[in-house]
Amino acid sequence: MTLAIETAVRGVAEVLRDRVAPTLDDGYAIEAVRLSAMMLTMMANAADDAVVLRVAENGQLRALFGEAAGIVDDATLSARLEEAARSSDPGLRISELDRETDRLRRLLVALQIQLEAQADEQATILGQRIWRMLRDIEASRAPRR
Amino acid sequence: MSDMEDRIAAYLAHRMPDARGIAVDDLSRIAGGSSQETFRFRAVWDEGDGPAERRLILRRAPPAGLVVAERDVEFSVYRALADSGVPVPRVYFMEMDDAWLERPFFIMAMAPGKPGHFWTSTDPFEGQAHEVGQRFWRHLGTLAAQDHAALGLTDLRNGTLGDGFWSAELRHWEALLDEHEAMTEPAVRGAIRWLRANPPSSPARPAIVHGDYRVGNFLFTPDGAISAVLDWEMCHVGDPLEDVAWAIDPMWTIESQFPLEDGLAAWETESGIAVDRVALDWWRLFACVKACAIWTTAAASFAAGRSRDMALAMTGVRGQSFHRTHLLALMADKGAMG
Numbered sequence A: 001m002t003l004a005i006e007t008a009v010r011g012v013a014e015v016l017r018d019r020v021a022p023t024l025d026d027g028y029a030i031e032a033v034r035l036s037a038m039m040l041t042m043m044a045n046a047a048d049d050a051v052v053l054r055v056a057e058n059g060q061l062r063a064l065f066g067e068a069a070g071i072v073d074d075a076t077l078s079a080r081l082e083e084a085a086r087s088s089d090p091g092l093r094i095s096e097l098d099r100e101t102d103r104l105r106r107l108l109v110a111l112q113i114q115l116e117a118q119a120d121e122q123a124t125i126l127g128q129r130i131w132r133m134l135r136d137i138e139a140s141r142a143p144r145r
Numbered sequence B: 001m002s003d004m005e006d007r008i009a010a011y012l013a014h015r016m017p018d019a020r021g022i023a024v025d026d027l028s029r030i031a032g033g034s035s036q037e038t039f040r041f042r043a044v045w046d047e048g049d050g051p052a053e054r055r056l057i058l059r060r061a062p063p064a065g066l067v068v069a070e071r072d073v074e075f076s077v078y079r080a081l082a083d084s085g086v087p088v089p090r091v092y093f094m095e096m097d098d099a100w101l102e103r104p105f106f107i108m109a110m111a112p113g114k115p116g117h118f119w120t121s122t123d124p125f126e127g128q129a130h131e132v133g134q135r136f137w138r139h140l141g142t143l144a145a146q147d148h149a150a151l152g153l154t155d156l157r158n159g160t161l162g163d164g165f166w167s168a169e170l171r172h173w174e175a176l177l178d179e180h181e182a183m184t185e186p187a188v189r190g191a192i193r194w195l196r197a198n199p200p201s202s203p204a205r206p207a208i209v210h211g212d213y214r215v216g217n218f219l220f221t222p223d224g225a226i227s228a229v230l231d232w233e234m235c236h237v238g239d240p241l242e243d244v245a246w247a248i249d250p251m252w253t254i255e256s257q258f259p260l261e262d263g264l265a266a267w268e269t270e271s272g273i274a275v276d277r278v279a280l281d282w283w284r285l286f287a288c289v290k291a292c293a294i295w296t297t298a299a300a301s302f303a304a305g306r307s308r309d310m311a312l313a314m315t316g317v318r319g320q321s322f323h324r325t326h327l328l329a330l331m332a333d334k335g336a337m338g
Helices: A005-023 A027-047 A050-068 A075-086 A094-118 A121-141 B002-015 B073-080 B129-144 B165-180 B186-197 B241-247 B260-271 B277-303 B310-333
Strands: B020-030 B037-047 B050-060 B091-095 B105-109 B207-209 B218-220 B226-229 B236-238
Touching: A005 A027, A027 B020, A027 B310, A050 A075, A050 A094, A050 A121, A075 A094, A094 A121, A094 B186, A121 B186, A121 B310, B002 B020, B002 B037, B002 B091, B073 B091, B073 B105, B129 B207, B129 B218, B129 B226, B129 B241, B129 B260, B165 B186, B165 B236, B165 B277, B186 B277, B186 B310, B207 B241, B241 B277, B277 B310
Parallel strands: none
Antiparallel strands: B020 B037, B037 B050, B050 B105, B091 B105, B207 B236, B218 B226
């Protein structure tokens, strides 16, 4: 049986919580160990699907940009959206995916500003879709204890 | 801790030339208060009329913390509010010279009581929820009734502004996001645009805003009294509804212990200000943005290695997610999602 990252990290958290914390008598140290154990548990729970979540979000954003390019009035922004829609993730390291997510999210903010300024029916509907998408992304990325 | 005890004793001897044989012991760091390092200790000495003993608190600026705050804000506010009716600890010494304890610090009295164990108990105020709740809101109302200029607090952030507090505060927290945000958060940026496009009415009058008025930042005693309101390092001048909205944020609201409407009524009585419900709604969304900015600075401090306070790491992850989720719910209520 392979000792997966999340299993190992969860084990460390349990040792801190169940074996180390009870031996301490300094209040500040006890709290630091308790929080460290909770933090490690959250990290363990986030390890397995970290790449899947990031690839999925980037894919959602690119698909949205492809649609939005034909809706926005601003030609320069439209071109940026088309370019982003054709782009792909530079790699599968979490750091690489996070940099790409940040790049795409910055473009999403620019798109939202444009849609709010346009305020026609298509722009309003797309703007509302973006807010729902943000809600769904937040739910999928929420830390799990 | 013994070296630090010796250094504190030397400092007290420097500040109290008439005291003889000053000794410091029982020094321990208190968990929480992530924006300042907090220590409790006992000091004993001889005075002209006999021995003296005090339980004291030392608050020291951390290498890095939740927010960038003026280091003497908290001390100045404690001193100014000493006779205001808002319970605050008596402060003794403020020291900006790094030579004593590497960083600025101040020393104040240790107030009796304890914070409620809000996240781990269904009865955080140990049977005194009604009394604590009443006083929680009354003290906030008393604070809103203070004249910051008459108390000599015009040096606080926004202290000389007559109006435009919402705009100044929004800019303040947005600037912190601009500086520290590692991953762009379109939801938070969208909320900021909404807040700017839908400004609240001006407050009835400028008020001293605590900045972090909530459960966990006050001490209560067994009779249900609040002995001290603490953690004033984000204090500024602004719209008093900012504190009201912060106090009822779902992460720490005491609504399940004390009804909100009763609390708002107590606040109105003490402050002499009627709650503008539309403006309060604006400040509730603002509270989410502010919380996200605070948690962002916490995460940035930990990520950069400037702090190893685990509370910063936890709030940097869980706090941000909690408040973005709440922010998104508020935006849905405003019709943003159709």
